[in-house]
Amino acid sequence: MTGLAHEYDNEIVYTHGYCDELNPLRARLPLLHAGFDYPVIRNACELGFGFGVSANIHAAGSDVHWYGVDADPRHSAFAQQLADDAQTPAHLFPGRFAEFCRRDDLPDFEFIGLHGVWSWIPDEDRATIAGFINRKLKPGGVLYISYNTQPGWAAMMPVRELMHGHFMASRSHHTGGNAPDERHATERIKAAVAFAQKVMAARPGYAHVNPSVIERVNRLCEENPRYLSHEYFAHNWYPASFLQVAQALEPAGVTYLASADYRDHVDSINLLDAQRDLLADIDDLTLSETTRDLCINRSFRRDYWIKQPRALEPNERLAALRAHRLILPVPEWAVSLKIRGALGETTLPEAVYRPVLQAMADARVTTLGAIEREVSKAGITLEQVIEAVKLLIAAGPVLNAQDEQQIQVAQSSARRLNTVICERAYDSDALQFLASPVSGSGVAVPHVAQLFLLAAMRGFKEPRQWAEFAQSALSGTQANDGAANMPAPLTPDHELVEKAVRFAEVFVPALKMLLIGEVD
Template identity: 30%
Template sequence: MPSCRRAVVPSAVPRSAFLGGGVITDTGYVTDIDYPDYFHSQMSPLLLSSLCRLAGFDAVRPEPGFTYLELGAGAGMTTAVLAAANPEGRFVGTDFNPRHIAAGTQMIRAAGLTNASFLECGFADLAEGKVALPAFDYVALSGVYSWVDAEQREHVLTILDRHVKPGGVVYINYNAMPGWAVSAPLQRLILEYSEALDGGVLHRLSATREWVDRLVHADGRFFSSHEAALRPRLDSFGQWADGYVAHEFINRGWQALFHTDVARAVAGAGLEFAGSVSPVRPLRRTPEQRKLFEGITDRALREVVADFLDDTQFREDVYVRQPRRLSPRERGEWCDEVGLCLTERRGAMHLHTVSSRLLNPLLDALEQRPMTFTEIAQVPAFSGLSMAAVVAFGERLTAEGWTSPYLRSAQANSAEPAWRLNRVLAERAQTAAPQSAHYALASPVISSGVPLNFIQAQVYLALTGDDPGLGADTVERVLARLHDCDIQVEISGNAVKRSSEVTRAEAVDILHAIRDSRVPVWRRLRVLAGE
């Protein structure tokens, strides 16, 4: 593994062209605004291995000593959370933005994580072998594959060919066609207009938002003809965090991709498509839609047909390198090891989306402890179901965010690294702008993380600090933050109001509701220090 926490090579960051005061690299990639802090639970090594192995592929397992590479790691939150939740693995995050690398390095140092490192380097440097890296069991890219130009994507393919082990797993999240067919012209318009302006990215972004709003209200035919399809994209452009919007809308290399193009490209690196992180789509098919797949044996073509049926805008593809097929016995052995852990409180679940005949008995069992799929199959309500049906039901719950994969052998892992990082993340989250970051708490039970918002962070810090009773000091801090943030919040009785209007009594109710709903989950996941 790299011996340094932060490696800088002379050609790590491509030379830049200064367009209107904003730094855009010669690859067309924006660098003068940082990408927001996000945790992506879909990139969990356990989730990726479980998806592949349950689908019958002999993919790597997250066994002690496994290696994990995140390409385009941003400020490093996902790499850090996964490293803390998997202390037996070794993690490397790369990015060519030096501010991202500095932030990620500071995070892992503050938490004392010794199994993670960050490297400042571009894809070209890795592809050309200028940075010494080992072979990896897992490689993950979130978003960046469709944000860089064709040359950079070729570098990514070279990296995968050179550094993914046989049986290794690759996760690629990207903007997809045909879901972006209507919005792609909007992205191009935003790019062209913003590049014609003077000033830095934040100034140009603000001016472009105002201009696009005027354009929409000028009753342009393109907008009126596609209003329903464009509305979600216009809302995200106007309201989402600046760092995300800049990367999504004003990268010149940006391109929405068809699944077939991605699958054929990575096939050159010996990678075979194993499945999608979200398995919910087939469950929503009508009988007429299911018939459309009859006679289509090409897996890539089946995925594209599904994308047209679903108007897919973002794909989360998982690939395995040079895999062999697992025997029925081997698949059964994996079901003896892997299963589900409940990661949400029962009252928050929408029971109408799945069979309550199966769900309620399973929740009763999972509230007691995590269970392997073999153990779940022995719950009386599941009697008579095939193991494939049991697994499919569990994958549905995970896709809904109610459960997370659980590996029995990982339960002996130390929780200390997770507790140290969780303190660091909670301290950051309590002061973060609500829409600028998606924080998480690391859990050694699920080898991943669970979401954490800025109010929950206050509760976490109080419970693990000197105010377990959520006293006056904590209430005043939360009330001050709510008044600073002009957002909508839910108070008792499911009423919604502006946070600037929340009273002290309502702030107390909010804190107690979080304590009552999240603390049992946190204890189940061992994210609270000392428990």
């Protein structure tokens, strides 16, 4: 996120979200598949880290030294406190982009990432970031950038202006000219959304020619006000086209590589035949991506760019791809073969995907080469394996995996961070991800599951004991002796006991494979 000091005067803090695309390891497969060398990542940087959930998880879950900046003091204070409590190797600074990018104590980076913030900052900050990338991203280094884009946002732009105008007009009424607080800001956001819904109910001509707008406006009331605050009510809001972003990044000296959303790599789930034929005849990359966005009506882009890439020889490329490591931490039979692309939900072919999943089902880290050897007897090629793996990673059940040395190095730091997050779960449900030293990424572990894991960390052995512990935590009951964070025994409800049993049967095996927690 940017900050209060550059007209990004957002009165509400952002969500405690996690972004997997900010994990540098995720860029490795697209990079190798495109025929380029993947750099050894020693130093990485996140610009606009929000509450620092991704930065802390990636620093704790790998051997990478992470740096970052966020100008909202509420965000940076939380992020740094989390890093301090967990002794996470992350250097997270408060301040504006212009200040951070002028620092002379930063290393050069093999990876720079910014998630969403490009859409919420002024032009001068975008120019500052482009200059920073040009100076500090090493040759061969990767840039991850995501942003709101057209044409998917085009229809909502007048509605956003409508709501933003209502929001700003109500500011003085709520504050009397004083700085507004978060409660009042939330009320004004809800009022602005209600006003937009009222306008839509009046059947304006704009909604008649853009009928999808009505449904989108009606869904806004289901969204977290913290998300709405930053997505619709920030002072700067800029849904850029790919062409505009490419032009803005020209001074950075980077070249577009591929989408960070692995689903985009498979045309069959996103494009009609006529659209694929159309794109095949477009030689210019920028024009091709802009046309593709029109074909699928894209509203959000997640992109990898690369600086001065080193092309691999064909044999180098194949060797590197076959050495790429993966893990399937859930039972093969439990994996759904449905995925949603731009064309809607698609059922993936059993004849290819089941053999690939079965080749990964030995509860260990494997490689693309090992999968290829196993499934070749069914006539499945390496390219088919790569496509299948990409979609299985996009869908969630398969994860990229680090080298053994990286896994060993990251175990202690990941354990510290996960312990701190689970301890915080006793009082808060804000953080919903834990760090895996196997994947170097965040893994979704819901609040109640974190409480079960915390109970196991404290020596409770049985699912019913975990449920009792969680019941006490959720009810806010403390032990009779007043010991901090030691819940008094409570009889858990049947549903909570069932959740604890499911946690033991489903979550615990997966967490063990990912080296998360210490559950016997």
